[in-house]
Structure formats: C-alpha cells, structure tokens
Amino acid sequence: MTTIPLSIDLWLINQRWSYPTEVCTCATKLIRSSLAIWQFMRTLLGELGLEESTLTDVMSSVFQFEVKIAEIVAPNSERQNILQIYNKVTVSELQAMSPQFDWLSILRSLASPHAIDANDELLVYSIEYIKSLSTLIENSDPKVVHNFMLWHLAASFVQVTNSRMKEAYVKLYNTVTGARTGQEQWKDCANIVSNKFSMAVGALFVREAFGPEGKREVSEIVAHIKTAFKESIRYNGWMSEETRQVAIEKANAMDGKIGYPDYILDPEELDKEFEEVEVDQSNFLQSMVNQARFSLRKSIGKLSKPHDKDEWRAPPQIMNALYRPSTNSMVMLAAILQRPIFDSENLKALNYAGIGFVVAHELTHGFDTHGRLYNQDGNIAPWWSEESTRKFEERTRCVVDQYSEYEVEGTGMKINGNMTKAENIADLGAIKHAFNAYRTQVMESGEEEELPGLEKTNDQTFFLAYAQNWCTNRRTESSKLQLITDSHSPAAYRVIGTLSQFDEFSRAFSCNVGSNMNPEQKCSVF
Ligand SMILES: [Zn+2]
Known part of the structure; x- marks a missing residue:
C-alpha cells in the first residue's frame, strides 16, 4: 500500500485543529453510507499525490480504521464526571x-x-481509551495507521490549503450540517486570523466597540446577580447548613472578568505574546503551520509553570461568556456586552434578561454536576455533605428526566438529558437569579416605564426579551448534529425548559396550573 512521508509532531500538533476533524468523525457516525466523506477523502488524498490505482484501497482502509477509533471512544454522555476522568x-x-x-x-x-x-x-482523561488505542495500533498495518494520520493532518489544514481541497470540505460540511453554500472567503480569512492571532484582533475590536463605562455597569450587574444567587442558596431548603455556608463562600470568592484583559491595549505587551510566531506573507499554509507549532509549544510549556489563574482563555471578540472551574472564575467577553444582550440605554428588564441571565448562568456553573466538585480555589476537593449530595443528585435526576422528554421538531430525536444536565441546571437556576435580581433593582429604584407599543408589563417584557435572545434558525441536519455533540440543549428548549419550571413566569402570563408551561411537578436545583 502507498504511504506518504509524514511528520509525527506536525500530526500531533494538528489534533488541536479539531473543527474539521470533528465534522469528519461525526460524518462517519451519521452518514456512514453517504458518499460525502468518500468524495472528501478522494479529493484530499488525490491532491496529496496518491495514484488513482491505489486511492480506493487507501481510502477504504483509512475509513475502516476511523470507524474502529470511533468505536473505542466513549460517548460524551459517559465523560461527564471529572472524578472518573481526572x-x-x-x-x-x-x-x-x-x-x-x-x-x-x-x-x-x-x-x-x-x-x-x-x-x-x-x-x-480515558485510560481505557489509551489502552484500547494502543492495542488497536499494535494489531493494525503500520501503513494504514500512517495513512490515517496523514489523512487527519490534511483534513485539519484543509481550510488553508488549495481551493479544490477547500471546496471538497465545504461539500462535506454542507452535507453534515445542511448548509447550502460555503462561507464567503473574506469571512473565512477573518475567522482564521481571529482564531490564530486572537488577542491582537481582540485589541482592534475592543478599541472600536467597548468602553470603560460598560465594564463598570456590568460589574454592578454581576454583584446583584451574586446577591440573588446567595439568597437562593440561603433559602433553598434542601442543602445542609455546612454545605450552604461553603457554597456562599465559593460564590463570594468567584472572580468575574469583564470585557478584555488590560494588557492587550499595550502594543508592546501584545507584541511579546506573538514574537515567536514566524509569519511568511507569501506563504499562507506555512504561516499556519508555524502558528500551530507555536501554539502547541506554548501550551506544553505551561507544564513546567505554576497555573496562571489570571489567564484569559478566550479573546474579547467572541460573543460568549464562560465559567472556569479550575480558577473559580467567570468571564464575560466584550462581544457579548452589546445589544440585544446589554446596553446602558436599555430597560433593566432587558439587561437582566440578557446579560443578567448570562452572568447567572456562568455563576450557577460553579455549582452544577461538574463545577460543584471544585472548591473555591479551583481545586478538585469534596465540600458537600453526604445528605446535600444525595438531594442534589435527586434534583439532578428530575432535570435529566425533564429534558429527556423533549423531542426536537423535525429531527425525530430527543434531547440527551444526561449529556446536557450541567447546562440545563445552569439555565434553570440562572433564569430565577436574573429575574430576582431584576425585581430587587426595580424595587429599590422604582418601577420603570413600560416599552411603548408593546402592551406588556415589565415582568412580561423580561421573559419575552429572554426568549427573544434565543431566536435561532437551524437546518434539520445541523440540529441532529447538535443533539449528538453539544452539551447545551437546543435554543428553543433553553426557553421552554426553564420558563415552564418557574412560577414567576406563570404568574406574569397567568398560565393555568397543569398547562404545558406550568406543570404541577417542577424541577428545581438552585
Ligand atoms: Zn453554560
């Protein structure tokens, strides 16, 4: 069988470029019988110089090997407990x-x-996987393993190679996600630069779009959400006293990073970050290879250094927020601190349904099935009493059952309640904390004027704004992919799943007890 020379370090480096690879793996699972992945492989391997006479053989053996790997990988839903994988x-x-x-x-x-x-x-993270993988490799033809690695290396770089390889990837991607067209080239280019030189692009974004005023106002919202969260812990009625105290201390200790790291506005500091990357302006692929090597070495270099708790793991131009259990900190990136999620001019009802919910969601992650295993310093250490753990697990089961019942329209598939439980717990708690914080603010500063023309009370506007922030359009193929791979529930169920369990929503819209949005039995963790 034909083999092509391959650099092992380059291959390992590019396992970090996981996006195209993930699409390939999912494609293998979802559309094994489809021609899409075959066509993709054929184009790639042909472009790499494989003769037509050997191509089918190589493809078939690589494909079989890929399926064997897929079979020894534990599904996401079985990799949820950090204690089992740490x-x-x-x-x-x-x-x-x-x-x-x-x-x-x-x-x-x-x-x-x-x-x-x-x-x-x-x-x-999986000793079982490492052992099975080693046995699999031992029992496989070295040429097949070699070609498999080459195929993944090529697939990882596909977006920065030539147009034929890229087109082949777009066709596969469209088959898997249901998208109809490829993305315009300028967007691809902007995304690549934003991903690979993220903080440099972040500095440009922040200068343009985010001021110190926004930082101050969001800090206030964070403080109010924390207060609402601690109130709910104080009166939740199921936590033991000792666990309750530690939970409150953990919430107090949680650091909230807002907007962007200050150093990125200092050009000298920023230059230092990228001084070891070699960019060849006449060779895009080589520049990306250099960047990948730089990025992996930087990451491995952290092995010998103390854990940097102040490190920002995501750049400000990403529209997202996150909680990091190992530092007990949450980050609200500058790009999410904009309309419709946040605006200084907005009614409180809109801001609390927007950024208020986001902050409360990240905060609640510190106490979900995963976050609760870490203490206030970000170390994995038990701090829950046996009784509180038992009650938490009971309540979590309620959430798992609730979401497992939802069948997602058009897909014929149900939500995986186990895989999504941590996100669902964060959502269920967050809507309450955001609403309660909003009510407290209105009680202190007075009821706001209602939005003209809407004919809704401000409480109703809060819930409408919350639902509207989740408006999403997805093709069926993409929804199916999400149900298999994403730890979040689909957007519509982040609205239905949370509001149907919240008495204040039913009160605001007078939903009858026993109706879909106001069931008699509700789930509540925080
Ligand atoms: Zn989350």
Missing part, C-alpha cells in the same frame, strides 16, 4: 499502559526547549 499519571506510567508509543521521546520533541521528565505528571 487520572493523573506519570509519563512512565503512561508508557507502561501504552508501550506501543515512545511517549517520552514524543513529548520531549514537542516540548523542546522545555524539559520533560519521566516523572512528570499528565492527565489522561
């Missing part, structure tokens, strides 16, 4: 469980110039 092992232990790889040499070549020792500790 396996610290030394490099020597990893070597013993997986002798088919020369781990120390691989890691040393990747980490250079940082030193890696056989006693250095690594996290292996």
Whole structure:
C-alpha cells in the first residue's frame, strides 16, 4: 500500500485543529453510507499525490480504521464526571499502559526547549481509551495507521490549503450540517486570523466597540446577580447548613472578568505574546503551520509553570461568556456586552434578561454536576455533605428526566438529558437569579416605564426579551448534529425548559396550573 512521508509532531500538533476533524468523525457516525466523506477523502488524498490505482484501497482502509477509533471512544454522555476522568499519571506510567508509543521521546520533541521528565505528571482523561488505542495500533498495518494520520493532518489544514481541497470540505460540511453554500472567503480569512492571532484582533475590536463605562455597569450587574444567587442558596431548603455556608463562600470568592484583559491595549505587551510566531506573507499554509507549532509549544510549556489563574482563555471578540472551574472564575467577553444582550440605554428588564441571565448562568456553573466538585480555589476537593449530595443528585435526576422528554421538531430525536444536565441546571437556576435580581433593582429604584407599543408589563417584557435572545434558525441536519455533540440543549428548549419550571413566569402570563408551561411537578436545583 502507498504511504506518504509524514511528520509525527506536525500530526500531533494538528489534533488541536479539531473543527474539521470533528465534522469528519461525526460524518462517519451519521452518514456512514453517504458518499460525502468518500468524495472528501478522494479529493484530499488525490491532491496529496496518491495514484488513482491505489486511492480506493487507501481510502477504504483509512475509513475502516476511523470507524474502529470511533468505536473505542466513549460517548460524551459517559465523560461527564471529572472524578472518573481526572487520572493523573506519570509519563512512565503512561508508557507502561501504552508501550506501543515512545511517549517520552514524543513529548520531549514537542516540548523542546522545555524539559520533560519521566516523572512528570499528565492527565489522561480515558485510560481505557489509551489502552484500547494502543492495542488497536499494535494489531493494525503500520501503513494504514500512517495513512490515517496523514489523512487527519490534511483534513485539519484543509481550510488553508488549495481551493479544490477547500471546496471538497465545504461539500462535506454542507452535507453534515445542511448548509447550502460555503462561507464567503473574506469571512473565512477573518475567522482564521481571529482564531490564530486572537488577542491582537481582540485589541482592534475592543478599541472600536467597548468602553470603560460598560465594564463598570456590568460589574454592578454581576454583584446583584451574586446577591440573588446567595439568597437562593440561603433559602433553598434542601442543602445542609455546612454545605450552604461553603457554597456562599465559593460564590463570594468567584472572580468575574469583564470585557478584555488590560494588557492587550499595550502594543508592546501584545507584541511579546506573538514574537515567536514566524509569519511568511507569501506563504499562507506555512504561516499556519508555524502558528500551530507555536501554539502547541506554548501550551506544553505551561507544564513546567505554576497555573496562571489570571489567564484569559478566550479573546474579547467572541460573543460568549464562560465559567472556569479550575480558577473559580467567570468571564464575560466584550462581544457579548452589546445589544440585544446589554446596553446602558436599555430597560433593566432587558439587561437582566440578557446579560443578567448570562452572568447567572456562568455563576450557577460553579455549582452544577461538574463545577460543584471544585472548591473555591479551583481545586478538585469534596465540600458537600453526604445528605446535600444525595438531594442534589435527586434534583439532578428530575432535570435529566425533564429534558429527556423533549423531542426536537423535525429531527425525530430527543434531547440527551444526561449529556446536557450541567447546562440545563445552569439555565434553570440562572433564569430565577436574573429575574430576582431584576425585581430587587426595580424595587429599590422604582418601577420603570413600560416599552411603548408593546402592551406588556415589565415582568412580561423580561421573559419575552429572554426568549427573544434565543431566536435561532437551524437546518434539520445541523440540529441532529447538535443533539449528538453539544452539551447545551437546543435554543428553543433553553426557553421552554426553564420558563415552564418557574412560577414567576406563570404568574406574569397567568398560565393555568397543569398547562404545558406550568406543570404541577417542577424541577428545581438552585
Ligand atoms: Zn453554560
């Protein structure tokens, strides 16, 4: 069988470029019988120089190998519990469980110039997978493994190669997601630069779109949401006293980062961040390869340094917010602090339904099925009493059952309540904390004027604004993909799932007890 020379470090580096690869893996699962992935592989391998006479053979063996890998990967829903996947092992232990790889040499070549020792500790999220993978590789033809790696390397770089390879990828992507056209080239280019030189692009964005005033106002909202959250903990009636106290301390200790890291507005500091990346203006692919190497080395370099709790993991131009359990901190990026989520001129009802909900969602993540296993310093350490754990699990089961019942229109599929439980718990708590914080603010500063022409009370406007923020349009194929891969429930169920469990919503819209949006039995965790 034909093989093509391949650099192992380049291949490992590019496992970080996971997006196209994920699409490929899902395509394998979803449309095994479809021609789309075959056509994609055929184009890629042909472009890499494989002769037509050997192409089908190579493709078939790589495809079979890909299916075998898919079979030994535990599904997302089985990888939810950090206690089950947090396996610290030394490099020597990893070597013993997986002798088919020369781990120390691989890691040393990747980490250079940082030193890696056989006693250095690594996290292996699935020991079972590493063992199965090693056995699979041992029992496979080395040429097939080689070609599989080459195929993934090429697939990872497909968006920055030539137009034929890119077109082949767009066709596969469209088949999997239901999209009808490719993205315009300028958007692709902007995305690539924004991903690879993220903080530099972030600085341009922040200068244009986010001022210190916004930072101050959002800080106030964060403080009010924290107060509402702590009130709900104080009076939730199911936590034991000792757990309740620690939960409140953890909420107090939670750091809230808003907008952007200050250093990005200092050009010298920003230059330092990228000084080791070589950009060749006449060779796009090479520049991307250089960037990928730089990025992996930077990441591996962190192994020998203390955990940087002030590091921002995402740039300000991403419209998102996140909670990071290992630092007990939440981040609201500048791009989400805009209309319709937040605006200084908005009614409080709109801002609390928008950014208020977002903050409350991230805060509640600190106490969901995953976040609750970390203490206030971001270390995995038990702080829940047995009784509180039992009650939490009971309440979580209610949420899992509730969401597992939702069948998503047009897909014939139901939500995976287990895979989405942490997000659903965060949503269910957040809508209450955001609403309660909003009510408290209105009580203190007086009821606001209603929006003209809407003929809704401000409470009703709060819920409408919340629902409107989730307005989304998705094709069926994309929804199916989301149901298999995303830990969030589909947008419509983030509205139905939360509001139907919240008495204040039923009160605002006079929903009869027993109706769809006001069931007699409700789920509530926080
Ligand atoms: Zn979330």
